[in-house]
Amino acid sequence: MLKTFCNKFCKKPRQARNDIVIVLPYDEKNKKILLIKEYRKQYNKEIWKFVSGGMDKPNLTPLETAQEELAEEIKMEAKEWSLYHQFDKLFSSVNIYYYIAKNPNMMEIPIDNPDEEDIIVDQKWVNLNELWEMIDNKELIWKESILVAINFLRSVD
Numbered sequence: 001m002l003k004t005f006c007n008k009f010c011k012k013p014r015q016a017r018n019d020i021v022i023v024l025p026y027d028e029k030n031k032k033i034l035l036i037k038e039y040r041k042q043y044n045k046e047i048w049k050f051v052s053g054g055m056d057k058p059n060l061t062p063l064e065t066a067q068e069e070l071a072e073e074i075k076m077e078a079k080e081w082s083l084y085h086q087f088d089k090l091f092s093s094v095n096i097y098y099y100i101a102k103n104p105n106m107m108e109i110p111i112d113n114p115d116e117e118d119i120i121v122d123q124k125w126v127n128l129n130e131l132w133e134m135i136d137n138k139e140l141i142w143k144e145s146i147l148v149a150i151n152f153l154r155s156v157d
Helices: 002-009 062-074 128-136 144-156
Strands: 020-027 032-040 045-049 051-054 080-087 096-102 119-126
Touching: 020 062, 020 144, 032 062, 032 128, 032 144, 051 062, 062 080, 062 096, 062 119, 080 144, 096 144, 119 128, 128 144
Parallel strands: 020 096
Antiparallel strands: 020 032, 020 051, 032 045, 032 119, 080 096
C-alpha cells in the first residue's frame, strides 16, 4: 500500500538538465530576427519561440550546438556568429548561451532533424515593433529570451 501511495504522491527525482543554446537568426539589412512556431505534441499546442536546443552532445561546444540547432530546426546556416549574452548557472538552473547568426541562408544540402518532437509549422522575421506586438498580443511567452531579443534589436536599431 505504501508503494502505491508513493507512486501517486511522492516526488520523483528530477533529471539533470543540459545547458541550452538559443539562436537569434538576424537579417542585418532589414533589422529583423527569426522566430519559429513549433508544435508541441505533449501539450497539443503551437508556440512561437527562438531556435534553441539542449547541449546533449558532450563533444560539441555551445557554438557548435547552436550551429547544429539552426541547421536541424530551420535548415539554415550562417557564416558570422557571435555570442551575444550568457546566463550562468548562478542565476539559472543551467547555462544559457544566446548566439546571433548573422544573415543566415538556406542550406544547399539540408540535414534532417533527429528530434521527432520538434515540429516546426511556421516561421517569421520580426523587427522590434513587430516583436512588441507579438508580446502585447500574448503570442510569445514572456521570459528572459524575449528580454535578450529586445535588447539585441534595440542595439542594432
